[in-house]
Structure formats: C-alpha cells, structure tokens
Amino acid sequence: xxxxxxxxxxxxxxxxxxxxxxxxxxxxxxxxxxxxxxxxxxxxxxxxxxxxxxxxxxxxxxxxxxxxxxxxxxxxxxxxxxxxxxxxxxxxxxxxxxxxxxxxxxxxxxxxxxxxxxxxxxxxxxxxxxxxxxxxxxxxxxxxxxxxxxxxxxxxxxxxxxxxxxxxxxxxxxxxxxxxxxxxxxxxxxxxxxxxxxxxxxxxxxxxxxxxxxxxxxxxxxxxxxxx
Numbered sequence: 366x367x368x369x370x371x372x373x374x375x376x377x378x379x380x381x382x383x384x385x386x387x388x389x390x391x392x393x394x395x396x397x398x399x400x401x402x403x404x405x406x407x408x409x410x411x412x413x414x415x416x417x418x419x420x421x422x423x424x425x426x427x428x429x430x431x432x433x434x435x436x437x438x439x440x441x442x443x444x445x446x447x448x449x450x451x452x453x454x455x456x457x458x459x460x461x462x463x464x465x466x467x468x469x470x471x472x473x474x475x476x477x478x479x480x481x482x483x484x485x486x487x488x489x490x491x492x493x494x495x496x497x498x499x500x501x502x503x504x505x506x507x508x509x510x511x512x513x514x515x516x517x518x519x520x521x522x523x524x525x526x527x528x529x530x531x532x533x534x535x536x537x538x539x540x541x542x543x544x545x546x547x548x549x550x551x552x553x554x555x556x557x558x559x560x561x562x563x564x565x566x567x568x569x570x571x572x573x574x575x576x577x578x579x580x581x582x583x584x585x586x587x588x589x590x591x592x593x
Contacts (some may be wrong), residue, residue, distance in 0.1 A: 366462075366483060366486065367462060369415040369416070369460055369465070370414045370416055370465035371417050371459060372391075372401065372404050372405065372466075372468075372469055373451065373468050373469060374389065374401055374419055374469050375421035375422065375446070376390060376421075376422065378390030380575050380576045385422075388423060389422050389423045389426055391427065392426060393574075395472060395584055396584045396587050399430065400469050400470060401427070408479065410477055414465070415459065416437065417439055417458045418437070419438070419446075419452075420438055421440070421442065421445040421446075424440050424442075428440075439455035441454060444545075446545065447548050449539065449542065449547040449548050449549045449550075449551055449552055450544070450545055450546045450547050452464075452466065453536070453540075456536060456539070461536070461537075463486075463533050463535045463536070464533070464534060465479055465532070465534075466534055468529075470574045471529065471573055472571070472574060473570075474570040474589075475567065475568055475569015475570060476567075478567060481565060482532065488535070491563045492534075492535045492559070493533065493552075493553060493556050493561070493562050495528055495529075495564050495565070496528075496531040496564075497514070497526035497565065498526065498529050498571040499525060499566065500526075503527040504571065504572040504573070504579075505574065505583070506573050507573075510524050510526050511526060511528045512528060512564055514564040514565075518565070519564070520562045526564065534549075534552075538552050539552060572586050
C-alpha cells in the first residue's frame with residue numbers, strides 16, 4: 366500500500382494567463398485557499414503519508430508557502446522535468462514503494478480519491494491504477510476523453526473517461542527510461558503493453574482548474590450549486 370504521495374506543482378501554468386505572471390498555478394486561490402492546499406487536504410484526510418511537492422516555476426514561493434509544514438519540496442533545476450522526470454527525481458524523498466500521485470489543478474466533490482484508489486489497489490495485477498472521471502462529470506474539461514476501461518479494469522487509449530490526475534503507481538519502471546525530461550505517458554504505455562495499466566471510475570464530480578474560467582466553476586462546485 367502506498368505510504369507516500371507526490372503532488373505535482375512544478376508547471377508554468379501558461380493556460381492561466383496573467384494569473385500566473387507573479388505566482389505558480391498551485392498557489393492560485395479557489396474559495397479563499399490555494400489549489401495546493403486543497404490537494405494537501407485530500408492527502409491529510411486519507412491518513413499518514415510522506416508528502417512531496419515538486420517545484421520549478423517560482424519555486425521559492427512554493428517553499429515559503431509550505432514552510433513549517435510536514436511536506437518535502439523537490440526542486441527541479443535548472444530545467445523542469447515533466448511528470449515522469451519529476452517523479453523520478455523525487456524518489457529519494459518518496460521511497461521505493463508504490464506511490465500516490467496527485468495533480469494540484471483540480472477540485473473534487475465526492476469521496477476522497479485517494480481512499481478509493483487505496484481500496485481498489487491490487488499490486489498483483491496492477492502496475493498503475495488511474496482514477497478517471499466520465500466526461501459528463503468532468504466540469505471545465507475542454508476536449509474529449511483519455512481512456513476506456515474494459516471488463517478487467519484495464520485501460521486503453523480513447524473513450525470518454527478523463528484522467529483525473531490521481532493514481533497509484535509502481536515507480537520501478539522509471540529507471541528504464543533513458544530520457545531526463547519525460548511524461549508519465551511513456552511509463553503508462555509500457556504498462557499498457559504488459560496489460561498492467563488499470564483504471565477506476567470516480568463516482569463524484571471533478572473540476573479542471575487549468576484555466577481562469579475553471580475557478581468560478583470550482584467555487585460553485587464547492588458551494589454545492591447544481592448548475593455547474
């Protein structure tokens with residue numbers, strides 16, 4: 366069972382436009398609290414976990430925001446490493462066991478996604494378990510889906526399920542990827558070829574906060590409005 370979580374917070378947030386001119390996207394506020402804090406709430410509510418946040422763009426602000434808290438920061442310098450490279454660089458802080466990873470640019474309404482992943486995790490037949498949301502419950506999503514889940518809970522590309530940014534992942538395969546900067550998609554593709562990339566459907570609602578118009582949508586979701 367995972368005993369650590371990686372929260373991705375290193376990106377430039379270019380889709381946020383002027384909002385990220387002076388701060389990193391994870392520190393943009395939704396309902397009066399930073400996106401990063403909303404994500405950390407999920408980790409803390411799940412139970413004891415080693416918490417690691419990566420940082421690159423305006424990393425010093427991430428460090429200051431987390432000062433005095435039980436969270437380690439993995440600084441990516443001089444270059445940003447993308448999700449796969451960033452996760453691999455943080456492994457000394459995360460340990461060798463499977464880990465949770467969680468994007469910090471989403472808001473959730475429903476069960477704790479980490480609890481659901483932990484309950485469904487089966488390391489004997491899974492190398493990764495990705496939590497996905499049907500397009501109809503993916504508020505603020507622009508574009509189509511990412512995956513479909515078959516009867517054996519294996520994932521294939523296409524379909525109307527959106528990857529939510531939450532997963533459990535075995536990290537051993539990261540050592541076999543020669544690139545320094547790379548997406549976790551490379552590792553997922555290898556797992557899929559071995560029939561060990563699996564998925565779980567989230568029963569609640571999820572809001573993408575990757576663009577400015579996602580902020581009021583997320584705040585409405587948190588307020589319990591039915592018109593989002």
